[in-house]
Amino acid sequence: MPLWGSKSFQDSYYWVGEYLSFFHEGVMCLIVFILSFVLYVVFWVLKTGSSFRFFQEAQAVETIWTVIPSLCLVGVGLPSMHLLYLMDEIGSPSFSFKAIGHQWYWSYEFMGNEADVLGFDSFMVEGTESGYRLLDVDQRMVAPSNMGIRCMVSSEDVIHSFAVPGCMLKVDAIPGRINEIPMTVSMSGILYGQCSEICGANHSFMPIVIEFIPPKIFNRWHSVIKSIEGVKVL
Incomplete structure (x- = not known):
């Protein structure tokens, strides 16, 4: 959970999320440096009162302000594309579940032990006795940690x-279409x-x-899931 007044992302449970945080911090440092440099140059020009209206050519300056921004864009683009590839790589997941959006609740479906498709609806609970206000539900989705998971939405x-910020996860749920994303939670x-x-x-x-x-506790939970109230065989 984010702390009150926090100015950064939540601690990520998904290993790709850590690299996303580092990438965001690096890009922000680059933006602050460029902004500071431009403001410094503008302030210096205004302070000196120099006029450059009669400059006809300055090839060295033009080369510099073309090459350096290009290198910055390449330095930002390569790790961005690499992270996008890692986030879209499904591989061979060990567990899959499907999240279906309704107005206004979520339902989850997954495979049981006997090739049955099990599912349940997840509604928000009232009050704060059982958890966080406006954030806790009556039926939580349970998934194994340290294992490849495929989430279909x-x-x-x-x-x-x-959207689950702790996993750096945000997927659109579109009627008639299934979007999928992998995740591996490390704890x-x-x-x-x-x-x-x-x-x-x-x-x-x-x-x-x-x-x-x-995973050991999840396997026990998975073996008795049919007997849990609210879980239905689809």
């Missing part, structure tokens, strides 16, 4: 957005998220909660 009615914990698309009047009341647990 779709919608039943309007466009939603499945156990409970991650919170919300719909990040304005999908209607109760848009802010459809939170996302994913509980990551060790």
